[in-house]
Amino acid sequence: MTQPLPPPDVAIIGGGPAGLMAAEVARAAGLSVAVFDAKGSVGRKFLIAGKGGLNLTHAEPRPGFDARYRERQAEVAAWLDDFDGDALREWARGLGVDTYVGSSDRVFPLDRKAAPLLRGWVRRLRASGVQFHMHHRWIGWSDDGALQFETPGGAIQVRPRATVLALGGGSWPQLGSDGAWVGTLAGRGVDVAPLKPSNCGFDIDWTPHFVQRHAGAPLKPVVAHWTDESGNARQLQGECVATESGIEGSLVYALSPMLREAIERDGQATLHLDLAPGRTRERLQLDLSKPRGKRSRSEHLRRQAGIDGVKAALLHEVLAPTDFDDAARVAGTIKRLPLVLRSARPMAEAISTAGGVRLEALDDALMLTSIPGVFCAGEMLDWEAPTGGYLLTACFASGLRAGRGAVEWLAAR
Numbered sequence: 001m002t003q004p005l006p007p008p009d010v011a012i013i014g015g016g017p018a019g020l021m022a023a024e025v026a027r028a029a030g031l032s033v034a035v036f037d038a039k040g041s042v043g044r045k046f047l048i049a050g051k052g053g054l055n056l057t058h059a060e061p062r063p064g065f066d067a068r069y070r071e072r073q074a075e076v077a078a079w080l081d082d083f084d085g086d087a088l089r090e091w092a093r094g095l096g097v098d099t100y101v102g103s104s105d106r107v108f109p110l111d112r113k114a115a116p117l118l119r120g121w122v123r124r125l126r127a128s129g130v131q132f133h134m135h136h137r138w139i140g141w142s143d144d145g146a147l148q149f150e151t152p153g154g155a156i157q158v159r160p161r162a163t164v165l166a167l168g169g170g171s172w173p174q175l176g177s178d179g180a181w182v183g184t185l186a187g188r189g190v191d192v193a194p195l196k197p198s199n200c201g202f203d204i205d206w207t208p209h210f211v212q213r214h215a216g217a218p219l220k221p222v223v224a225h226w227t228d229e230s231g232n233a234r235q236l237q238g239e240c241v242a243t244e245s246g247i248e249g250s251l252v253y254a255l256s257p258m259l260r261e262a263i264e265r266d267g268q269a270t271l272h273l274d275l276a277p278g279r280t281r282e283r284l285q286l287d288l289s290k291p292r293g294k295r296s297r298s299e300h301l302r303r304q305a306g307i308d309g310v311k312a313a314l315l316h317e318v319l320a321p322t323d324f325d326d327a328a329r330v331a332g333t334i335k336r337l338p339l340v341l342r343s344a345r346p347m348a349e350a351i352s353t354a355g356g357v358r359l360e361a362l363d364d365a366l367m368l369t370s371i372p373g374v375f376c377a378g379e380m381l382d383w384e385a386p387t388g389g390y391l392l393t394a395c396f397a398s399g400l401r402a403g404r405g406a407v408e409w410l411a412a413r
Helices: 017-028 044-049 070-082 085-094 115-128 181-187 208-214 250-266 281-288 297-305 309-318 321-325 327-335 390-412
Strands: 010-013 033-036 099-101 106-109 131-133 137-141 147-151 154-158 162-165 192-198 218-227 233-242 246-248 269-274 337-341 352-357 374-376
Touching: 010 017, 010 390, 017 033, 017 115, 017 162, 017 390, 044 115, 070 390, 085 099, 085 106, 085 390, 115 131, 137 181, 162 390, 181 192, 192 250, 208 309, 218 250, 218 309, 233 250, 246 250, 246 337, 250 269, 281 297, 281 327, 297 309, 297 327, 309 327, 309 337, 321 327, 327 337, 374 390
Parallel strands: 010 033, 010 162, 033 131, 162 374
Antiparallel strands: 099 106, 137 147, 147 154, 192 352, 218 233, 218 269, 233 246, 269 337
């Protein structure tokens, strides 16, 4: 084993937004801070998330914003009281990154890029005195409580006065969030909910013909219909994509917790899509009842209902050929196309994960009640949210909460 590193006041394990925010808070309080990450650079998932235009936060007013965190909204709301979407935009402005409100009230940097923000942030952290140690994979604690790391130069131990774990969930493991920490914490008696895919696609038993002709085709606009846990009819308009294995996209991601839970409970879930928003079932039936003459069924569908391409193919997936002679049946299916979802896609493909360290295992400062001086933040905590800036905002806010917790805990000692 190589020589131990000089012990920092606070060790941050994980260099995503939650970990870096905890580092910023602790260093601003005058503590020595060291950030450890298993990869060669920090913020890798953050950079990938910004490839299509970094959706930093959301402009939805509270408490509607809070409700996006479902059963954890009360706990996450407390974090947002300290650092909400407006605070995140102001923080970014302090790094020279101005933002704007785009479609669906999503908030982006003006250049829609993640790299300039991350570079400026890391540069500021280094200038403030934060130490960065890359290629340091945390493997748990020694028998006497030291942090243990595997490094290119061999195993090392670090003995900080406080630790913030910001190790991510289990999605996109190639970027560092591999969930390997679950067994380590569970072995120390920490209550960890199983990690599950969130903001993910789902498998459907498409016919080979559908896959060959329509995999990758966008479905837009469509309206999803479902019944919530209280028995209320709900609907949401959006877009999704038919894939080789099933369906994915922003509309599906928004419903993924409900769909995943239905599959866990019933073995499958049925999602109903309205393929013709803005046209009533009665109007569709009337138009489809018109004589088609020498026109083919597909041409009749296109002319009278505006249904062609992948939407027409979806009808063929659920209707028999003879059903197309029944205008009422076709119209009803267009307005409520049933898609049977068999399973969620693997967690490694998901945008984020549900599960993680249960919030009941932490105090209000996000310190583990079973391991004093160890705080947790970010996606490794047991909460989930839809895409659209909600995920990142809660990661930043929890990192700030954990960083402050570490500062206050050390001050009290």
